[in-house]
Amino acid sequence: MASGALVGARCFSSNADATDAVYSASPIGQSVGPTTYVSEFVQSSGAWVVRRSVIAQDGTVTQMADAQAPALSFPVCDTTAQFTDGVTVGWGVVAAMVAAWAVVVLKRGL
Numbered sequence: 187m188a189s190g191a192l193v194g195a196r197c198f199s200s201n202a203d204a205t206d207a208v209y210s211a212s213p214i215g216q217s218v219g220p221t222t223y224v225s226e227f228v229q230s231s232g233a234w235v236v237r238r239s240v241i242a243q244d245g246t247v248t249q250m251a252d253a254q255a256p257a258l259s260f261p262v263c264d265t266t267a268q269f270t271d272g273v274t275v276g277w278g279v280v281a282a283m284v285a286a287w288a289v290v291v292l293k294r295g296l
Contacts, residue, residue: 188264188265188266189262189263189264189265190204190262190263190264190265191203191204191260191261191262191263192204192260192261192262192263193207193208193260197263197264197265197267197268198260198265199265201258201259201260204258204260205234205258206229206234208258209227209229209234209255210227212226212227214226220243221240221241221242221243222240222241223238223239223240223241224238224239224240224241225237225238225239227255230252233254233255234254234255235252235253235254235255236252236253236254236255237249237252238250238251238252238253
């Protein structure tokens, strides 16, 4: 069993790949008002950080200090399970086709 990280219904080969998938799909957070606050996950020097910015009424953007993104943990999954399931279904289809062919051949012979 090859161990991976499960995100939704998809099994990634490593926790780093799963973390990349989660953070890269996260929407930008925005708090609108007289001063707008925006936060997003970005990858900086190989690590995920939360980048916060302030947008003033006049349109000037000020970047606040980056904060380390929280470390994520994921359920363990088997990365070869989907392949194995596909092989099993594929052989089932082949067996059904061979059985149908055998029925046709037997009907011709009788």
